[in-house]
Amino acid sequence: MTRISLKEAYDNRDVIAQIARLNDIVDDLPNPDLTNVVLKTGNQVIDGVKQFNDQVVLAGGMDLTGLGPTTINGDLEVNGDIIQTGAAYETHAEQVFSHNEYIVMRDGAVNSLPAGSYSGLQVKKYDGTNDCRLVVDNQGVARVGDINDEQPLATRDEDGDLTSGALVKWDGVNKKLITSSANVGDDSHPVKIVGGAPAAVDFVGLTKWSSTASGFTISHSSAVNISDARIHLDSAGAYLAVMSLQYRLASTPADIIVASGFTVAGTQYYVQNIYPSGATGLYRTSATMIFTTASAADVDPLVYRTPVSPGQNTSADTVVNVTIIRIG
Numbered sequence: 001m002t003r004i005s006l007k008e009a010y011d012n013r014d015v016i017a018q019i020a021r022l023n024d025i026v027d028d029l030p031n032p033d034l035t036n037v038v039l040k041t042g043n044q045v046i047d048g049v050k051q052f053n054d055q056v057v058l059a060g061g062m063d064l065t066g067l068g069p070t071t072i073n074g075d076l077e078v079n080g081d082i083i084q085t086g087a088a089y090e091t092h093a094e095q096v097f098s099h100n101e102y103i104v105m106r107d108g109a110v111n112s113l114p115a116g117s118y119s120g121l122q123v124k125k126y127d128g129t130n131d132c133r134l135v136v137d138n139q140g141v142a143r144v145g146d147i148n149d150e151q152p153l154a155t156r157d158e159d160g161d162l163t164s165g166a167l168v169k170w171d172g173v174n175k176k177l178i179t180s181s182a183n184v185g186d187d188s189h190p191v192k193i194v195g196g197a198p199a200a201v202d203f204v205g206l207t208k209w210s211s212t213a214s215g216f217t218i219s220h221s222s223a224v225n226i227s228d229a230r231i232h233l234d235s236a237g238a239y240l241a242v243m244s245l246q247y248r249l250a251s252t253p254a255d256i257i258v259a260s261g262f263t264v265a266g267t268q269y270y271v272q273n274i275y276p277s278g279a280t281g282l283y284r285t286s287a288t289m290i291f292t293t294a295s296a297a298d299v300d301p302l303v304y305r306t307p308v309s310p311g312q313n314t315s316a317d318t319v320v321n322v323t324i325i326r327i328g
Contacts, residue, residue, distance in 0.1 A: 113138035118150060141175075207326040209233075214319040218247060218258065218303045223270070225263050225300035229322050233297050238328030243301050244286045248317035249279055258305045260320075261287045265297040270304075282317060290327070299324060 038046065084091075105119045113119060120135030130146045137143060143150035154170075156162065156177040169180040213228035233239065245260045254277050261270025271287045301322050305313070 118143065122147075208323060210321070210323045212319065212321050213301070215315050216318050217315045218305050218313045218318065220305060223259070223263070223268055223302045223304040225302050226320050227300055229301050229320050231299045231322060231324050233293060233299060233324070233326075236293050236295050237326050238290065238292045239299075240288070240290050240325045240327050241299065242286065242288050242323045242325075244284065244321045245301075245303060246282065246284045246317065246319045247303075248282045248314040249275065250314055251280055256305055258283070258285065258303070260285055260301070260303050262289060262291075262322075263300045263302050264291055265293060268302060270302060292328075 038044070106113075115138060118133065118135035118137055120133060123132045123134075126132045132144070132146055133150055134144050135142070135150055137150075142153045142155075144153055145151045154177055155175070156168065157171075157179065161179065162168070163179045167180040168177040170176075171178045209231045211229040211231050213226045216224075216226060216228075218224065241262055241264075243260060243262065245258075247258065249256070256275050256279070257272050258275065259270045259272045261268065263269075269287075269289055269291070271285075273283075273285045275283070299322075301320050303320070
């Protein structure tokens with residue numbers, strides 16, 4: 001405390017009187033109510049809805065612990081990381097941009113997807129009605145399709161391991177399409193046949209032979225080999241043979257049987273067609289067979305008709321076409 005003399009007090013009596021009057025005024029003022037005042041420093045609890053019509057800078061961060069739903073009407077720019085946690089939350093956006101190479105699904109998962117469940121992307125009402133999914137199942141198989149009709153996608157081998165123009169086949173071990181050793185093309189290219197054949201025949205490839213003969217008479221009662229349409233098979237293997245026969249009946253006073261088929265290495269194979277009495281005109285029939293040979297062999301188309309007496313064929317209208325395909 002500063003002490004003054006009586007002389008100094010007298011000399012400053014007017015100032016002292018003014019200070020005394022100010023003290024009286026201050027004493028009469030009520031205590032300030034800071035309840036509705038936002039303090040610039042220190043901690044403070046603020047209740048109610050607050051609207052800021054200017055920029056708000058949160059240099060020290062913001063803790064919204066215990067705060068209920070929060071609405072931001074306008075743009076929100078965050079120059080930093082957004083870390084979002086919770087058992088259930090939704091993010092709604094018109095567009096999502098990312099500089100990263102991956103979008104991570106099931107982050108933190110410790111167990112596999114349940115059987116029949118998927119993880120991936122869903123497109124709402126792609127056709128105006130249905131929702132589509134692009135997903136992965138618990139076997140790692142990618143699927144696409146309408147919800148509850150997600151179909152597995154087939155992947156393929158790398159470009160360098162595929163052959164242009166070749167057929168592909170399913171590699172069940174590696175779960176992808178790979179180049180088959182079979183091709184569709186000219187006579188020198190093999191074709192893989194994958195079904196519909198006897199189990200004893202191993203379909204591994206294709207080579208074709210074709211021949212035609214015409215202008216011969218179908219003999220009575222005994223088979224006739226049409227040597228003009230003979231095909232020589234130059235190696236053992238499995239074969240598919242197809243023969244078509246065109247012929248004209250001049251008259252059939254009784255039922256007549258016309259047979260067509262093949263003679264393979266001396267053994268005859270044929271099918272029969274029965275025509276009733278009175279049948280005349282141009283007819284066509286065919287025969288198809290699968291056979292194997294243990295070595296090179298000649299294959300002749302064969303034809304015959306029975307009984308002996310009725311019916312004659314006009315040789316000028318008789319034509320046989322034969323195609324043999326190596327299938328194994």
